[in-house]
Amino acid sequence: MTRKNIPDLVKQRAEQWLKGKYDEETKAKVKEMLESDDPSELIDAFYKDLEFGTGGLRGIMGTGSNRMNKYTVGSATQGLANYLKKEFAGLQEIKVVIGHDCRNNSRFFAETVADIFSANGIKAFLFDDLRPTPEISYAIRELKCQSGVILTASHNPKEYNGYKAYWEDGAQIIGPHDKNIINEVRKITNVEDIKFEGNPDLIEIIGAAMDEKFIQQVASLSFNPDVIRRQKDMKIVFSPIHGTTVKILPQALKRIGFENIIHVPEQDVVSGDFPTVVSPNPEEPAAMEMAIARAEETGADLVVATDPDGDRLGVAFRNETGRFVLVNGNQTAILLTWYMLNQWKEKGLLTGKEYTVKTIVTSELIKTIADAAGVECYDTYTGFKWIAAIIRELEGRKKYICGGEESYGFLPGDYVRDKDAVGAVVMMSEIAALAKDQGKSLFELLLDIYITYGFSQEKMKYIVREGKSGAEEIESIMKKFRETPPTRLGGAKVSLVKDYLTLKSRNLITGEVTEITDKPTTSNVLQFFTEDGSKISVRPSGTEPKIKFYFEVKDELKKREDFNNVTEKALKKIDRIMDDMEVDE
Secondary structure, three states: OOHHHOOHHHHHHHHHHHHOOOOHHHHHHHHHHHHOOOOHHHHHHHOOOOOOEOOEEEEEEOOOOOOEOHHHHHHHHHHHHHHHHHHOOOOOOOEEEEEEOOOOOHHHHHHHHHHHHHHOOOEEEEEOOOOOHHHHHHHHHHOOOOEEEEEOOOOOOOOEEEEEEEEOOOEEOOOOHHHHHHHHHHOOOOHHHOOOOOOHHHEEEEOHHHHHHHHHHHHOOOOOHHHHHHOOOOOEEEEOOOOOOOOHHHHHHHHOOOOOEEEOHHHOOOOOOOOOOOOOOOOOHHHHHHHHHHHHHHOOOEEEEEOOOOOEEEEEEEOOOOOEEEEOHHHHHHHHHHHHHHHHHHOOOOOOOEEEEEEOOOOOHHHHHHHHHOOEEEEEOOOHHHHHHHHHHHOOOOEEEEEEEOOOEEEEOOOOEOOOHHHHHHHHHHHHHHHHHOOOOHHHHHHHHHHHHOEEEEEEEEEEOOHHHHHHHHHHHHHHHHHOOOOEEOOEEEEEEEEOOOOEEEEOOOOOEEEOOOOOOOOOOEEEEEOOOOEEEEEEOOOOOEEEEEEEEEEOOOOHHHHHHHHHHHHHHHHHHHHHOOOOO
16 A cells, blocks of 8 residues: 555544644654555554444554544543533532553553543542452442543453443443433544643542452352351462452452462563463463463462453363363353352342343353243343443342353442452352362363253354454445345254344244344344254454354253263354354454
């Protein structure tokens, strides 16, 4: 590509940054990109504005309208501040909480956000250092704030950062506030509209006292202190993968009675460069390798890790041969849901008004477990903001027990309104202790759940497509599946297609089309159900340049010894389905 191919809109946006009230370093970088023989960086940086979506911002850090920087973060914050002042005009004081993760520039962005809120007359509670996402959600509720922001790109690669906004209940923002805030952000068309000069009198630093309250809340989840006392020396290897849970999670585990927490020293190093991993994502096996090696070295029973902002958890435990195996997000949610529902049942806490929640792409086995316990199970769109929306809707009428999604997120209890790896790790450790107390392993416990409730095998595959051309390709893939859905997958007929963009459900056997009425809005998700019980979901990621495919096939597990054969059979079936859908990279 040559400079002649630079779109006019890109040139216009770049020239605005040269003329506007931007710092000299920023202007120098824009000029460098404009004069470069290769315009690719310039086009990617300016071909669009980094969109403030329903979850906030997420993007590569750098100079430009499509990058995470002081000015895009400033525009988002000014728009949010303007909306808060309209929505809560009757309050004497509007308050927000601000936190950040370990990423490069996160502290700078957090302080910038605090300055802008305070410059707009809004009280800003700023954490003194990095904190996990769930603690930000908790603090919003505890301090009775109207909103909150955490600077994080979760488990994205190190080049990324992000801006996640919350409402007064500690949940990510949904309609109508999300679209209203987006409209306010879009009104910020001039950098001079952003109030960068903070008011120190309206910025309050918070820290240790809030940590203590949060840890105490997490500790209150524990069902079986006697079991933990008997198994207090159980060896738990923990890694924060260079992130926010480095101190608070070991404290929470010790608070409920575990005394043998084994660290991975190299990954206790807080760093936005994530020096020991390519991707700081516990979904990726490579991110768990060091923790598993540490567990092998120390003879540990359990491996747990969190992503950098502490809302997703990775788990590994020993299989029948004593080798550590990684647990996928569905299996984690299955174990946690089974444990919490059964503990509520055994302890006589169920009244008939309790419920659990899962997302539409998460294993259907969770609903089977809930049904067996007599607990209602709600299905929501992908993303914890939808789980939080159910909690908000039912508050005061029904009691939330737990909820989870296949992407390694789980919320045990409603003390926060986002996924919480701190609470989930505490619960998973207690489950491991219970299994050990009963003379079995966590692996055997999982197999027993499969034997009781039915076996399901899940797999997620994604295709990465970067930049503008990638976004267009992802859109083309969705269009193809929407217009010509598969009729057979894995040797079975596709019996039902659900399109959440049109909220239509089509029975391919009878031709009947019905409305999907239990969802609050549309979403770009397609689902295919086969006659033999398989479920395949397809959706573009809302936070990364990916299109994701979720596969779930069902079978029967009669005894533990059959697990490997049943798993192999199921995985081969998923491979056939992937071939049928041409998901080959």
